[in-house]
Amino acid sequence: MDFPVEVILFLFLLATALTVALLEDLFAAAMMTGIFSLLSACLFTLMDAVDVAFTEAAVGAGVSTVLFLSTLALTAQREKQHPFTWFPLLLVILTGACLVTGTLDMPHYGDPKAPIHVHVAPEYIAGAERDFGIPNIVTNVLASYRGYDTFGETVVIFTASVGVMLLLGHRRRRPGPAHRPTITPEGAARMRDFAIVRVVSMGVIPLIVLFGLYVQFHGDFGPGGGFQAGVIIGAAVILYGLIFGLSTLQRVVPSPLLETGIALGVLLYGGTGVASLLMGGHYLDYAVFDSDDPKHGRHLGILLVEGGVGIAVTCAMILIFYSFAGRALAREAFDEGGGGQ
Amino acid sequence: MELALDVASWFCLTVGAALCVIGAIGTLRLPDLYTRTHAASITDTLGAGLVLLGCLLQAGTPLVAVKLVMIYAFMLYTGPAAGHALVKAAYARGVLAAGIPEEAQEGERPSESDLPEEP
């Protein structure tokens, strides 16, 4: 055991997961999932996966906590108590035991000779210098070597956000008092009435957006890229919405703009591939963009593709937030109108 | 010089870590939310600050040093605001303080109507 920090963090992680399992207060459990994500982001950093850690911190501790809390505001704060039964526990222990016996043949943690490290990865690492001249190997693999995968993932994000919009209908709002910016039920104190929070957030949010843009465009040289930048900028905009209210946010970032943006991002990605086809190369083969210097062409292609991913992810995150928060507002207006559920 | 730097940074790191532990103990042991956030703010400002200072003394390049300073500036800016928002939201929702009779705490919460109107 020569990785004490990682072991300690793993223990924290297990304790947090157990707490999530045992808590009956769903509100507290949602906060614990945020802590869980932050701890796993620390672990990813220790395991050299800086890009993954980035994403997990922005997604897990930022966006997903907000989503869980908005869902709780729309459903129930506590879960019902149930008598303990042995069957699930036995099933889980049995499955776990099977999996543990399966690991006995696996390579050890950090073993440089593990099969995973000898096959494709050396080629990717060598290619970073030879084919791209881009220092961040993760960006190369993401946007170029495995560009098809990433295109598929972008389409999944697009589809999921369309699904959320269809389910929760962020546009069709019942008429009601439009300026009710809280997404918490029962009209709790509104964040924008807190002068300090308002002033501080006005200073911080532009900086977060700026940092997101840095992550987007510096992703070739350091940790970063479209996915990370998308969730960071999305989280900043969601923070603005939480503090200043949904209606204010929708004046700044109207939903038609976001709907266009999501489609535009996917289109930019796919269009880059089609452009490379038309210029005589393979789909998503960026070398053809510059016949004199293939490195430069690949650089351009990666920039375009990452831009598409960034736009699509940012818009998807904000639209998902709109759908949930808009639902809460519609519900509240409906209840206040004497309807009730 | 090297040795002095090392000693100074070890001192900062140890004291910072100790303050973080004290803050954690306080968060566990203190009776109610308001005093607990007070304990937690120690880890935020002084604990993390000293740890960052200890790292700063070991920073090899100016770039790393500038990044550490920016991290601390960001924490100093956001940490107290987050604590303030937490406590104020809890107060408005009616979370009671320990050690004061319940009746004494009633009727002084800022209700919806007391809050300032929209500009």
Next chain:
Amino acid sequence: MSEVLGLWNYWVVIVLMMIGLYIMIARDSLVKKVMGLNIFQVSVIMFYVSMGKVRGGTAPILPEGGAEGVLFSNPLPHVLMLTAIVVGIATTALALALVVRIKEAYGTIEEDEIHALAGGDGMDGRSAVQGEAE
């Protein structure tokens, strides 16, 4: 003994995964199930990333002076998991949206109560869904 101890990362991941699985099958609250799914997902990501770690390696970013003799961790799992996280939040949002609609249609997010409603006077619940969908 040390032959087996090097596998500890897989075991921790398995325990995490089993906690997630337990939440998903033992708890009735749908929101709690989604949380369990989240834990499960993080454990899978952790599995891949921990396989990519090379002892003494560094983050897969070429240093300025050239990459001669530098040992990198495996970048491939990082790429796959990076996209998986963002896809995961999108699908989590979809799941939570479904939970919200279930709550609106049935008035509860407890699985057993939904089963009782759908099994007994199930038509009531179903017509509510159709009415909502317009």
